[in-house]
Amino acid sequence: GQQVMQIPQYQHVQEGEDFTTYCNSSTTLSNIQWYKQRPGGHPVFLIQLVKSGEVKKQKRLTFQFGEAKKNSSLHITATQTTDVGTYFCAGQRIGTYKYIFGTGTRLKVLA
Amino acid sequence: EAGVAQSPRYKIIEKRQSVAFWCNPISGHATLYWYQQILGQGPKLLIQFQNNGVVDDSQLPKDRFSAERLKGVDSTLKIQPAKLEDSAVYLCASSLDRPDTYGYTFGSGTRLTVV
Incomplete structure (x- = not known):
């Protein structure tokens, strides 16, 4: 079945450093979404990417969808302690409304 | 707007017991x-x-989990009998007809511990 993997599984950074998480699907996706889950919280929708090669920015966050629509990345510039949490991608299977969540990347920011 | 409501927030049960979770999605x-x-x-x-x-x-x-959504609004998820591996957070989410524009809106979840 379709799998969505994320790397790294964990990342510790010093406050002010950059952070990137990568999302890879075993199959081509219709679109991809990104969610943030704070410790003890629930996933919160961040953004959706639809087009091949699409890049979107939200303040210090940059999201990219690969040309083949099988991978995506989330880059955070100059991390802050408020960025702490687990970041999940969720890929939509072609021909369905079903999203498969990735394995997540847990980010810790050291002040 | 009100978010997705879930209850209970936490639940601890022994294996082989039954448990039910409730969810009220965002209106509409x-x-x-x-x-x-x-x-x-x-x-x-x-x-x-x-x-x-x-x-x-x-x-x-389906041998142990069941769910229903009465009148197209509230929903309940039931586990009977529970196993140790069912320990998890059970999240309810809702979306407008399709989630591929604004994503899912998740509730706070029910943390289930089976001992």
Whole structure:
């Protein structure tokens, strides 16, 4: 079945450093979404990417969808302690409304 | 607008007991989902409702899990009997007809511990 993997599984950074998480699907996706889950919280929708090669920015966050629509990345510039949490991608299977969540990347920011 | 409401927030039961979770989605959201999130993993879809009909329950362990959505609004998820491996956070989410514009809106979840 379709799998969505994320790397790294964990990342510790010093406050002010950059952070990137990568999302890879075993199959081509219709679109991809990104969610943030704070410790003890629930996933919160961040953004959706639809087009091949699409890049979107939200303040210090940059999201990219690969040309083949099988991978995506989330880059955070100059991390802050408020960025702490687990970041999940969720890929939509072609021909369905079903999203498969990735394995997540847990980010810790050291002040 | 009010978010997705779930209860209880926490539940501890012994294995082989039964448990039920309740979810009230955002008003007007036709689609409701139950996800299971095991510690350290991403959410896994258990069942999806469109109004009060089941759209996808392919990953629901039907020998022990059941779910219903009465009148296309509230939903309950039941586990009977529970196993140790059912320990997880059960997240309810809702979306407008399709989640591919604004994503899912998740509730705070019910953390289930089976001992």
